[in-house]
Amino acid sequence: MRTNKNQSKISELLKEKLEERIVTGQYRPGLRLDETELATEFSVSRTPVREALIQLASAGLVDIRPRRGAIVAEASPKRLYEMFEVMAGLEAMSVRLAARRHTETDLRQIQTAQAACEKAYEAGDVDAYYHENERFHMAIYQASHNSFLCEETSAMHRRLGAYRRLQLRSRGRLRSSRDEHRGIIEAIAAGDSDLAAQRVHAHVIIQGEIFSDLIASLSRLEVPKYKD
Incomplete structure (x- = not known):
């Protein structure tokens, strides 16, 4: 084992x-x-x-x-941005339901995941933050109490994992992500589904924009060439 x-x-x-x-x-x-x-x-x-x-x-x-x-x-960057648009829509749907349906246990799990994100942020550990951020989002999906939506959103989240990890390395992004999480939790706890959806949509869609900018800048750099 x-x-x-x-x-x-x-x-x-x-x-x-x-x-x-x-x-x-x-x-x-x-x-x-x-x-x-x-x-x-x-x-x-x-x-x-x-x-x-x-x-x-x-x-x-x-x-x-x-x-x-x-x-x-x-x-292509265009294709990836389109995927982030779909991801933002799925997350907004999940958090909208989570704001309406969450239990006290659900909210504690989301808050616990956020506390771990805060700890990783204070340590400046991007990789740890990425993994705790995943727990944060998965806890929201679970709180929607819609198993099919949870499965589909989780699958898209995993598919975009590499890109979500990379954009966290952008200057100031770790702090922004942490602050955005706080606003999302506040809306969920208040049961404000519209505000929660609005905040999580903005939280995800900006990741696609940041990643597109990163790719544009990386494409101007000389990278090692590998032969097939």
Whole structure:
């Protein structure tokens, strides 16, 4: 059991490293990601590499093709912004229901996740904040008490995970995100579904705008070129 847990942790860490290289343009669309080469580079077996690539494929970051393996997928800034628009709509629907339907337990879970975000913010730990931020949003989805909506919103949240992580590195974004969370919780606690939806929509849509700006700036930088 311990071995399986360790392997899952290795796969997750490897996925995070690879997804950052993809979203920052270090790995260009069309690049073939060779399992053996990656296993050698990261000093791991091919099994966690394969698992990481499968997770990246489920997030739409790579395509797994017969006889070619994993290929970095094409994702234009316009396409990504469209995905953030859909994400903002799903989140707004979730928080609107959460404001109306949440229980005291639901609210405590949201507040507990926010407290962890606050702690990560004070420590200046972007990666910890990203993971606690995920807990915060998942707690809101659960508080909607609509299982289908929760499943769909969670899936989209995971698909955009790499991009949400990257935009948190923008100057001042961690503080803004924390402050936006506070406003969202305030609206949920007050049962103001319209205000909660408005605030969470703005919270998510700005992530797409920040990410588009990041990609535009990264595209002007010289990045290492990899051969297929």
